[in-house]
Amino acid sequence: MSTSLSTTPLxxxxxxxxxxxxxxxxxxxxxxxxxxxxxGSQCVAxxxxxxxCAAPVVVARDHLNERTARYLLINSGNANAGTGESGHRxxxxxxxxxxxxxxxxxxxxxxxxxxxIGQPLPVARITAALPAAREALRSxxxxxxxxxxxxxxxLPKIRSTRIEIAGSPVTITGIAKGSGMICPDMxxxxxxxxxxAAIEPEPLQHLLESAxxxxxxxxxxxxxxxxxxxCVLIATCQAAAPRIDDSTSEAYRLLHDAITQxxxxxxxxxxxxxxxxxxxxxxxICGAASHNEARQVGYTIAHSPLVKTALFASDPNWxxxxxxxxxxxxxxxxxxxxxxxxxxxxxxxxxxxxxSYTEEAGRTVxxxxxxxxxxxxxxxxxxxxxxxxxxxxxxxxxNAEYRT
Amino acid sequence: MSTSLSTTPLxxxxxxxxxxxxxxxxxxxxxxxxxxxxxGSQCVAxxxxxxxCAAPVVVARDHLNERTARYLLINSGNANAGTGESGHRxxxxxxxxxxxxxxxxxxxxxxxxxxxIGQPLPVARITAALPAAREALRSxxxxxxxxxxxxxxxLPKIRSTRIEIAGSPVTITGIAKGSGMICPDMxxxxxxxxxxAAIEPEPLQHLLESAxxxxxxxxxxxxxxxxxxxCVLIATCQAAAPRIDDSTSEAYRLLHDAITQxxxxxxxxxxxxxxxxxxxxxxxICGAASHNEARQVGYTIAHSPLVKTALFASDPNWxxxxxxxxxxxxxxxxxxxxxxxxxxxxxxxxxxxxxSYTEEAGRTVxxxxxxxxxxxxxxxxxxxxxxxxxxxxxxxxxNAEYRT
Numbered sequence: 104m105s106t107s108l109s110t111t112p113l114x115x116x117x118x119x120x121x122x123x124x125x126x127x128x129x130x131x132x133x134x135x136x137x138x139x140x141x142x143g144s145q146c147v148a149x150x151x152x153x154x155x156c157a158a159p160v161v162v163a164r165d166h167l168n169e170r171t172a173r174y175l176l177i178n179s180g181n182a183n184a185g186t187g188e189s190g191h192r193x194x195x196x197x198x199x200x201x202x203x204x205x206x207x208x209x210x211x212x213x214x215x216x217x218x219x220i221g222q223p224l225p226v227a228r229i230t231a232a233l234p235a236a237r238e239a240l241r242s243x244x245x246x247x248x249x250x251x252x253x254x255x256x257x258l259p260k261i262r263s264t265r266i267e268i269a270g271s272p273v274t275i276t277g278i279a280k281g282s283g284m285i286c287p288d289m290x291x292x293x294x295x296x297x298x299x300a301a302i303e304p305e306p307l308q309h310l311l312e313s314a315x316x317x318x319x320x321x322x323x324x325x326x327x328x329x330x331x332x333x334c335v336l337i338a339t340c341q342a343a344a345p346r347i348d349d350s351t352s353e354a355y356r357l358l359h360d361a362i363t364q365x366x367x368x369x370x371x372x373x374x375x376x377x378x379x380x381x382x383x384x385x386x387x388i389c390g391a392a393s394h395n396e397a398r399q400v401g402y403t404i405a406h407s408p409l410v411k412t413a414l415f416a417s418d419p420n421w422x423x424x425x426x427x428x429x430x431x432x433x434x435x436x437x438x439x440x441x442x443x444x445x446x447x448x449x450x451x452x453x454x455x456x457x458x459s460y461t462e463e464a465g466r467t468v469x470x471x472x473x474x475x476x477x478x479x480x481x482x483x484x485x486x487x488x489x490x491x492x493x494x495x496x497x498x499x500x501x502n503a504e505y506r507t
Numbered sequence: 508m509s510t511s512l513s514t515t516p517l518x519x520x521x522x523x524x525x526x527x528x529x530x531x532x533x534x535x536x537x538x539x540x541x542x543x544x545x546x547g548s549q550c551v552a553x554x555x556x557x558x559x560c561a562a563p564v565v566v567a568r569d570h571l572n573e574r575t576a577r578y579l580l581i582n583s584g585n586a587n588a589g590t591g592e593s594g595h596r597x598x599x600x601x602x603x604x605x606x607x608x609x610x611x612x613x614x615x616x617x618x619x620x621x622x623x624i625g626q627p628l629p630v631a632r633i634t635a636a637l638p639a640a641r642e643a644l645r646s647x648x649x650x651x652x653x654x655x656x657x658x659x660x661x662l663p664k665i666r667s668t669r670i671e672i673a674g675s676p677v678t679i680t681g682i683a684k685g686s687g688m689i690c691p692d693m694x695x696x697x698x699x700x701x702x703x704a705a706i707e708p709e710p711l712q713h714l715l716e717s718a719x720x721x722x723x724x725x726x727x728x729x730x731x732x733x734x735x736x737x738c739v740l741i742a743t744c745q746a747a748a749p750r751i752d753d754s755t756s757e758a759y760r761l762l763h764d765a766i767t768q769x770x771x772x773x774x775x776x777x778x779x780x781x782x783x784x785x786x787x788x789x790x791x792i793c794g795a796a797s798h799n800e801a802r803q804v805g806y807t808i809a810h811s812p813l814v815k816t817a818l819f820a821s822d823p824n825w826x827x828x829x830x831x832x833x834x835x836x837x838x839x840x841x842x843x844x845x846x847x848x849x850x851x852x853x854x855x856x857x858x859x860x861x862x863s864y865t866e867e868a869g870r871t872v873x874x875x876x877x878x879x880x881x882x883x884x885x886x887x888x889x890x891x892x893x894x895x896x897x898x899x900x901x902x903x904x905x906n907a908e909y910r911t
Contacts, residue, residue: 154840155833155858185826187859220826221860284813284830325812327827328834408729408812408898409688409906416907422589422624423731426688429559430732436558454559455591456625494812496903502813503820 108368112245113263113274115297117141117339120244122251125232127225128180128218133251135229137201137236138175138295144339146172147308148213149315151332157184158194158224159214160331166198166210173211174201175335176233177293179252179280183216183224184330193224200230204237217280217293217331218254249278252293255501256282260372266361268354271344273300275361279319279369283378283502284329292373294319294334296365300358301340302347309350310359311336318366321398322490324377325498326406336362374490379497382414383473389486390440390479396433397487400478403431404489411494419465421450428478440481446474512772516649516680517667519701521545521743524648526655529636531629532584532622537655539633541605541640542579542699548743550576551712552617553719555736561588562598562628563618564735570602570614577615578605579739580637581697583656583684587620587628588734597628604634608641621684621697621735622658653682656697659905660686664776670765672758675748677704679765683723683773687782687906688733696777698723698738700769704762705744706751713754714763715740722770725802726894728781729902730810740766778894783901786818787877791892794844794884800837801891804882807835808893815898823869825854832882844885850878 118140122133140146148167150160166172176197183190198212216224239247249259263276281292302310315334340346347354375383386404391397404410407427413420421443428441438454445468450460468474522544526537544550552571554564570576580601587594602616620628643651653663667680685696706714719738744750751758779787790808795801808814811831817824825847832845842858849872854864872878 153830153833154837155829155842182826185829185855185859187857190859220824220830284827327811327813327830330826330830330833406810407731408902409731412903412906415903418907420624422586422734423688425559425589426557426624426731426734429557429734433558438559441559451589453591455589455594494903496900498812499816499819499898499900499903502816503822 108262108264108364110261111263112261112276113265114242115274115276115339116299116341117144118297118337119240119242120248121236121239121241122244122247123232123236123239125178125228127178127228133247134179135232135236136177136248136251137233137240139240140173140337141339141341144171144337145302145304145307146335146337147304147311148333148335149311151329153328153330155185155330157182157216157331158186158190159183159216160333161191162194162198163213163215163333166213169210170208171211172213173207174205175213175215175295176201177215177252178229179254180218181216181222181224182218182220182331185221186223189223193226196226197229200233204233215293215333217252220330245276245278252278252280254280254282255378256280256376258376260369260376262365262368264361264365266357268300268344268357271342273298273342273344273358275365277365277369279373281373282376283324284327292329292332294369295337296362297337297339298358298362299339299342300344300347301342302338302358306347306350306355307336307338310362313359314363314366318363318370321488322370322374323402323405324374324380324492371490374492377492378501379495380492381495382493384414384491384493385475385488386491387475387477387486387488388480389477390481390483391485392483394485394487397485398489400428400431400433400480401487401489403427404476405491408494414469414493415495417466417469419445419462419469421465424476425451442479444477445469512666512668512769514665515667516665517669517678518646519678519680519743520703520745521548522701522741523644523646524652525640525643525645526648526651527636527640527643529582529632531582531632537651538583539636539640540581540652540655541637541644543644544577544741545743545745548575548741549706549708549711550739550741551708551715552737552739553715555733557732557734559589559734561586561620561735562590562594563587563620564737565595566598566602567617567619567737570617573614574612575615576617577611578609579617579619579699580605581619581656582633583658584622585620585626585628586622586624586735589625590627593627597630600630601633604637608637619697619737621656624734649680649682656682656684658684658686659782660684660780662780664773664780666769666772668765668769670761672704672748672761675746677702677746677748677762679769681769681773683777685777686780687728688731696733696736698773699741700766701741701743702762702766703743703746704748704751705746706742706762710751710754710759711740711742714766717763718767718770722767722774725892726774726778727806727809728778728784728896775894778896781896782905783899784896785899786897788818788895788897789879789892790895791879791881791890792884793881793890794886795889796887798889798891801889802893804832804835804837804884805891805893807831808880809895812898818873818897819899821870821873823849823866823873825869828880829855846883848881849873
């Protein structure tokens with residue numbers, strides 16, 4: 104996570120994006136995005152595992168199983184979640200409208216929605232704005248697209264990179280949105296990553312699953328897993344580099360590493376722009392008996408309101424961190440084996456305060472915009488890192504006033 | 508939870524309480540409490556399951572295993588948690604001091620601490636104040652005791668009741684403290700309940716476990732399980748009513764029900780006085796396949812920052828409640844079977860919005876000081892109720908400024 108990729112989007116051959124103002128929640132901004140994929144593109148996706156997944160998630164999953172996607176339609180301002188049968192109908196109506204306008208099958212359209220839960224999707228406004236979105240389709244539409252899908256986000260999230268595979272350039276561009284209800288579970292907020300690399304569906308799916316594990320699936324703003332999480336990975340197969348047939352080749356590894364890096368940086372952007380967030384905090388758990396155990400402890404710290412308010416206050420209240428470790432449900436945790444560090448400052452050794460530790464040293468780290476809480480469990484060699492943010496007055500303000 | 512017990516404490520024969528100012532964190536209030544139990548008393552306790560349990564918890568548990576308790580020493584202002592070996596030593600030193608002063612064995616003294624985690628216990632100040640606390644011992648000391656154990660609590664928590672067993676009066680009085688770091692796990696914040704009933708240790712232990720399940724173990728302010736939770740149940744055996752030998756008798760049932768009611772009301776007091784809380788909310792999950800499943804869903808709702816901020820805003824943002832149900836980890840949840848009510852207002856039926864529902868009706872309920880969120884899962888006949896509160900600006904304020 105040290106190198107930073109470009110936030111200036113590079114175009115991807117075979118992908119065009121067009122935005123329009125549908126007036127779904129507000130009337131003064133783009134809130135509808137149409138993405139067109141050239142024929143021959145591959146598209147895979149991961150979705151939320153929230154049982155109350157939104158209607159568009161159900162429809163998109165069905166359509167992906169049926170046919171290769173040609174169009175993605177994304178609206179912000181309304182999640183079309185918790186809307187029952189009629190929500191399912193409106194999601195399908197959106198697909199029909201795209202199909203009729205663009206001359207494809209409905210099942211070649213994937214719908215996505217993000218915004219308020221539980222209100223009927225204003226489908227007429229969406230279909231009315233569709234021609235304008237189609238009219239606007241262009242290959243350099245990534246920046247406008249990243250803005251159109253925002254809800255409580257304060258900044259668009261874009262990352263681009265170019266690598267070489269077998270001497271030929273391959274380009275990757277990704278956009279994401281998300282700020283609250285962030286605790287992705289096997290998927291994430293809305294994220295769309297495209298490459299012109301040529302790759303078969305099977306290794307592409309494998310790549311997606313591998314790339315989201317350390318990125319979108321390792322972040323938390325508030326522990327609330329969204330009903331609408333989706334991460335889409337597109338390969339237009341238009342680059343000159345040789346086609347990737349399996350996940351063992353060097354070409355796969357190169358593409359995998361680059362896409363994972365894009366996902367990690369987009370995920371970091373989401374946490375950094377977390378609702379009310381003033382700090383970006385990596386929670387790294389080492390010395391765990393298993394990766395799952397490390398994640399469990401990491402998430403317990405990352406979700407603790409007491410830890411998060413201490414982060415907001417730049418208060419090195421390490422007792423709250425230990426208390427979170429202690430209640431994380433780890434069987435037979437020997438607290439004598441536990442050490443705690445804030446960046447390079449060691450606070451706890453053998454379950455108790457280090458003699459060398461001073462409040463001043465702890466506070467100096469906590470005042471940084473970004474730092475790492477590292478817990479050594481002393482139980483094994485597994486580790487995990489969860490990226491999170493603090494809990495501020497503004498988180499309460501944003502979420503107490505969201506619908507007003 | 509409808510009947511309310513008296514908040515005016517009744518004395519319990521065989522229990523005397525004395526407070527003193529030790530100046531542990533502040534100098535202008537009582538922060539030390541000594542409780543004396545008459546010979547022949549029975550005393551059982553339940554403690555936190557946080558692996559980072561505080562030194563006094565370890566010592567109190569050891570002493571309870573060794574001998575029947577004669578004295579309880581409780582300090583507020585410092586939790587003596589995360590203090591390693593020296594913390595254990597200071598907890599023992601407190602017991603030695605009580606033993607020397609009062610003429611008992613050290614292992615007949617149970618120490619308890621609550622307050623800031625991770626700072627050395629100022630044991631000299633405590634031992635210096637001990638004679639004053641002993642001097643102050645009196646049977647009507649319950650109100651002062653309830654105040655002396657407060658930390659961020661804004662109100663003392665006391666409940667008393669008197670029942671009749673076999674024609675003889677039996678009295679029960681309990682006090683508790685707790686406001687933040689509240690998500691008890693098999694025990695609770697500090698709570699001390701005493702009765703003059705005569706009862707054997709085994710049914711007394713059984714009674715304690717049964718009484719805390721629907722009370723202290725069914726509440727949450729912030730999902731953070733404390734390192735110092737302890738609930739102590741004392742029976743001085745001085746009442747004239749016949750001795751209770753087992754947990755199947757009618758006398759046991761009468762005592763059980765009365766003590767459970769005391770625990771439930773003290774637990775409710777804790778949530779009502781939750782840090783920054785403006786609302787008391789019962790989350791009732793019905794139609795679950797198991798009691799654990801019902802608790803799991805209830806706690807997921809009760810811990811959701813998005814639900815809690817909506818509660819604060821009196822915003823019937825039911826989509827957040829459904830989203831919490833959906834991510835609660837229930838296998839194969841059929842969302843078509845889910846219904847949602849705010850008090851008597853039905854919002855969701857068959858996983859979707861009720862036609863009859865209006866925002867106004869939802870908002871009217873949400874504006875109440877206390878109300879119930881009821882979720883019907885439609886999977887079975889088990890249920891559970893979790894008591895919680897909202898997440899307000901003041902929660903952030905209190906916890907961002909706790910140590911300053």
